[in-house]
Amino acid sequence: MGNGNEIFPEDIFISLKDLLGMEHLAQHFSLLARKQKVNSILGGKHASKLRGRGLDFEEVRNYVNGDDIRNIDWKVTARTHQTHTRVFTEEKEKPALIVVDQSKSMLFGSQKYTKSVVAAQLAAMVAFRILKQGDRVGGLVFADEGIDIIFPKRDRKNILRFFEMIVKRNHELAASSPVIFEEALNQTIKKTRNIVTHDFLVVVISDFLRYSPKLIKFIAQISQHNDVLLAKVTDPMEWQIPNIKFVAGDRESQAFIDGENKDLRESLQNRFKSDFEKFKLAMKKHRVPLFSINTIIPVEVQLKDIFKGAGR
Numbered sequence: 001m002g003n004g005n006e007i008f009p010e011d012i013f014i015s016l017k018d019l020l021g022m023e024h025l026a027q028h029f030s031l032l033a034r035k036q037k038v039n040s041i042l043g044g045k046h047a048s049k050l051r052g053r054g055l056d057f058e059e060v061r062n063y064v065n066g067d068d069i070r071n072i073d074w075k076v077t078a079r080t081h082q083t084h085t086r087v088f089t090e091e092k093e094k095p096a097l098i099v100v101d102q103s104k105s106m107l108f109g110s111q112k113y114t115k116s117v118v119a120a121q122l123a124a125m126v127a128f129r130i131l132k133q134g135d136r137v138g139g140l141v142f143a144d145e146g147i148d149i150i151f152p153k154r155d156r157k158n159i160l161r162f163f164e165m166i167v168k169r170n171h172e173l174a175a176s177s178p179v180i181f182e183e184a185l186n187q188t189i190k191k192t193r194n195i196v197t198h199d200f201l202v203v204v205i206s207d208f209l210r211y212s213p214k215l216i217k218f219i220a221q222i223s224q225h226n227d228v229l230l231a232k233v234t235d236p237m238e239w240q241i242p243n244i245k246f247v248a249g250d251r252e253s254q255a256f257i258d259g260e261n262k263d264l265r266e267s268l269q270n271r272f273k274s275d276f277e278k279f280k281l282a283m284k285k286h287r288v289p290l291f292s293i294n295t296i297i298p299v300e301v302q303l304k305d306i307f308k309g310a311g312r
Helices: 016-020 074-080 115-132 156-172 181-195 213-222 262-285 299-306
Strands: 055-062 084-090 096-102 137-143 146-153 201-206 227-234 245-249 254-258 290-294
Touching: 016 115, 016 156, 074 084, 096 115, 096 156, 096 181, 115 137, 115 156, 115 201, 115 227, 115 290, 115 299, 137 156, 137 181, 146 156, 146 181, 181 213, 213 227, 213 262, 262 290, 290 299
Parallel strands: 096 137, 096 201, 201 227, 227 290
Antiparallel strands: 055 084, 137 146, 245 254
16 A cells, blocks of 8 residues: 555555455344344344345234234234234335444554454445445444545445445554544534434444443434444453563553553443443443454454344
């Protein structure tokens, strides 16, 4: 890319070829399984549902002659002692917006991939999957030096431009400086609101390290009229600090971590876990599903496990 990335180890950055290679892996899972409850595919007790294209449940009403008996709601019928039927309406198109984080905190990986690479791979797989399902798909790339937007279209060239922006921002991480988070968040929220109206699928891929009340409020608001799915990218070292002394950093700054100090090690681990649990609880309150992707196991393997049974 001409910015000195060649001095970094392998798997630190992503390429357009890598992202295009995700296409054949996108057939093994579905984010829009028609009858799939979130609590059955994500393991959390969410009451929401990721709605696919097809028939969408609308209401339960009294049964009348001519109704399809296959739609009788036997639980309501037993409770009321009157025959009730479920009413469905044809669901409208569900365009998608994929928000992918390529900011400085994502340039971290302790063993295999960086979080930024995993986020890019996941974004590509989601984009290909949605396109294969026939819906419009676009993207927003959140980076240290700007925000890029690709408006949703039902067009392969459109996601190619999205991938090009991801790759560009990913490689800029080598020399970028962290932004003021609140300012960047304000811009991201503003631009997202300009695109997302209602009946969208919004997939946000980030490490969510900087939990913000404003971010939580925004996700809650946008989930009222859209399906929102959050993918948290994590690295094992965030959950389990190694029991050694080590230096962590990049080319510009370093930090000495005394992992042999049990109190320090446990404090860092507990803070990470506590922040994540609070964020997860807030999302559960607003019925927004959240799942984790790590930087070690291939993304496609993790997705097949998370969304097992929701694919073809």
